[in-house]
Amino acid sequence: MHRVWKHILIITPLFVLVAFMGFIIFYPVPRPPVGEMVSARSVISMASKKNAGIYSEALFNESKNCYDSAMTYWKRENEKGIYSRNYKKVSEFASLAANKASEASNDAEKNTSYLKIAIQEKITALKKTDEGLNRRFSKYPMSTEMKNNISRGEILLTEAEMDWGIGEYARAQAKITEVEKILVPSYEYADANLRSYFRSYPQWKKWADSTIAESRINQDYSIIVDKFSRKVFVYLNGELQLTYSAELGKNWVGDKRVKGDKATPEGMYKISKKFLSDSTRYYKALLLNYPNEEDTAIFDALIEKGSLPRSAVIGGMIEIHGNGGKGSDWTAGCIAVTDREMDSLFKIVKVGTPVTIIGSMYDLKHVQIR
Amino acid sequence: MKNKILLGLAAIAMVAVLASCGKKPQVEIDATNAAIAAAQTAEANVYLPAEFAALQDSMSAINAKITEVDGKLFKNYKEVVADLASTKTLAETVTANAAVKKDEVKKEAEGLLNNIKAVVAENAKLLPKLPRGKEGAAVIEQIKGDLTAVDATVAEAQSLFDKGTYMDALNKIKAATDKANSLNAEIKEVLTKARIKF
Numbered sequence: 001m002h003r004v005w006k007h008i009l010i011i012t013p014l015f016v017l018v019a020f021m022g023f024i025i026f027y028p029v030p031r032p033p034v035g036e037m038v039s040a041r042s043v044i045s046m047a048s049k050k051n052a053g054i055y056s057e058a059l060f061n062e063s064k065n066c067y068d069s070a071m072t073y074w075k076r077e078n079e080k081g082i083y084s085r086n087y088k089k090v091s092e093f094a095s096l097a098a099n100k101a102s103e104a105s106n107d108a109e110k111n112t113s114y115l116k117i118a119i120q121e122k123i124t125a126l127k128k129t130d131e132g133l134n135r136r137f138s139k140y141p142m143s144t145e146m147k148n149n150i151s152r153g154e155i156l157l158t159e160a161e162m163d164w165g166i167g168e169y170a171r172a173q174a175k176i177t178e179v180e181k182i183l184v185p186s187y188e189y190a191d192a193n194l195r196s197y198f199r200s201y202p203q204w205k206k207w208a209d210s211t212i213a214e215s216r217i218n219q220d221y222s223i224i225v226d227k228f229s230r231k232v233f234v235y236l237n238g239e240l241q242l243t244y245s246a247e248l249g250k251n252w253v254g255d256k257r258v259k260g261d262k263a264t265p266e267g268m269y270k271i272s273k274k275f276l277s278d279s280t281r282y283y284k285a286l287l288l289n290y291p292n293e294e295d296t297a298i299f300d301a302l303i304e305k306g307s308l309p310r311s312a313v314i315g316g317m318i319e320i321h322g323n324g325g326k327g328s329d330w331t332a333g334c335i336a337v338t339d340r341e342m343d344s345l346f347k348i349v350k351v352g353t354p355v356t357i358i359g360s361m362y363d364l365k366h367v368q369i370r
Numbered sequence: 371m372k373n374k375i376l377l378g379l380a381a382i383a384m385v386a387v388l389a390s391c392g393k394k395p396q397v398e399i400d401a402t403n404a405a406i407a408a409a410q411t412a413e414a415n416v417y418l419p420a421e422f423a424a425l426q427d428s429m430s431a432i433n434a435k436i437t438e439v440d441g442k443l444f445k446n447y448k449e450v451v452a453d454l455a456s457t458k459t460l461a462e463t464v465t466a467n468a469a470v471k472k473d474e475v476k477k478e479a480e481g482l483l484n485n486i487k488a489v490v491a492e493n494a495k496l497l498p499k500l501p502r503g504k505e506g507a508a509v510i511e512q513i514k515g516d517l518t519a520v521d522a523t524v525a526e527a528q529s530l531f532d533k534g535t536y537m538d539a540l541n542k543i544k545a546a547t548d549k550a551n552s553l554n555a556e557i558k559e560v561l562t563k564a565r566i567k568f
């Protein structure tokens with residue numbers, strides 16, 4: 001009996017050991033989803049290369065969070081006994097990470113190509129706006145602040161274009177937004193101002209037609225100064241004979257109101273005096289009869305209304321003179337032409353020759369096309 | 371009998387030893403992480419973004435491999451150690467290359483900044499030579515906005531350069547250079563028209 005027990009005592013542990021070994025060898029050990037993790041990483045990496053972190057930030061971050069969660073669950077399962085592990089959650093999160101990264105990748109691709117086109121369109125549109133500002137308003141009186149803003153906008157636009165060129169669409173977009181805030185309001189302000197100015201066009205046309213008719217009737221010379229195009233048109237017998245370039249007062253938009261406002265007046269005038277070189281600082285000059293009766297009446301009305309102080313002076317000494325050709329509006333309100341043009345003009349006009357100064361010979365639509 | 375029991379115990383002990391023989395290569399992990407952090411400090415993410423992203427991918431894969439080995443009964447970190455070593459070497463190379471690239475960008479930005487400063491200085495020198503009187507004042511008035519904008523952009527670029535953000539500084543300088551040059555040409559044209567020597 002004693003011997004039997006002895007055998008049982010030996011065989012039982014051996015049996016248990018063999019059974020244990022068999023269990024270890026043959027029981028299916030739960031395997032971690034290594035392949036799924038590799039795949040998730042690969043998709044996340046691809047999404048990252050497509051800049052999903054920038055162009056599909058939320059989805060990309062979600063995918064990374066899912067991957068991190070998968071890793072956390074994996075580590076947590078590793079702490080458990082080898083046979084009691086369950087990698088289901090790891091697998092789920094890995095697959096979720098891969099799906100979200102794939103979505104982020106597609107999203108980023110779409111957003112990138114959309115941004116690429118959208119920004120290019122905006123750059124083109126803003127360049128047109130800037131071109132319009134330079135073409136139509138380069139000589140338009142604007143505040144210093146607005147001029148500074150336009151210049152800043154132009155530099156920023158170049159920066160945005162450079163960013164766009166190297167594929168930095170998000171950065172380009174941020175700059176474009178800033179440029180839009182600067183250039184568009186400047187353009188709109190100038191445009192609205194110009195439209196308001198051109199409301200006087202019917203009056204200008206009437207004056208111009210009347211001046212040309214006067215030239216035809218009198219069989220003589222008449223002059224029309226077109227402030228917007230900065231041209232001096234010389235008519236003879238109602239036909240355009242000569243065209244000169246003109247430079248005006250700095251604040252040439254609108255009528256002259258008061259002495260020292262650096263505005264070029266608008267109205268129908270006549271040459272009241274001719275000055276040779278010895279009588280003027282500006283080579284030769286043709287003095288106009290500014291202010292005429294209408295100018296004085298308007299000035300008085302403005303004083304009466306309180307729009308101008310009682311101490312205001314109407315001003316005068318508006319001339320067509322030489323020393324022009326500087327490329328800017330530099331006079332105090334006069335019209336400057338080159339000395340050569342002044343010579344030819346001086347020869348053909350006389351005291352009494354009509355000089356009509358208007359905002360534009362052409363209506364706004366025509367001006368905008370030009 | 372006694373021997374058989376001892377043999378059994380020895381076998382169990384061997385299994386236990388084998389199961390715990392692979393130690394996590396913490397020193398190598400820390401060294402590789404430090405090398406990657408050094409690459410980031412060297413702004414590899416700015417100057418060599420693709421290479422830096424590859425480094426991060428590589429480390430992420432190693433972390434997964436470590437977790438995989440951690441979960442095994444018989445741990446063997448040999449492959450992990452090898453991967454860590456190659457990633458560390460790669461990180462060091464990326465750090466060095468980023469420094470070279472950063473230096474290149476710095477030199478380019480510095481050169482352009484000096485060029486634009488020279489143009490800005492020339493513009494400032496030419497301004498007083500513009501025709502005196504109201505006509506000169508009118509020209510100055512016309513280009514004042516541009517001058518202010520260029521000055522502001524150069525100042526911004528200088529500030530970015532001083533902060534060490536050379537790439538951003540470079541873009542700003544390039545954008546302002548065109549404007550500064552066109553202003554220079556404009557001023558010179560006015561001076562030439564007015565027959566003033568410059």
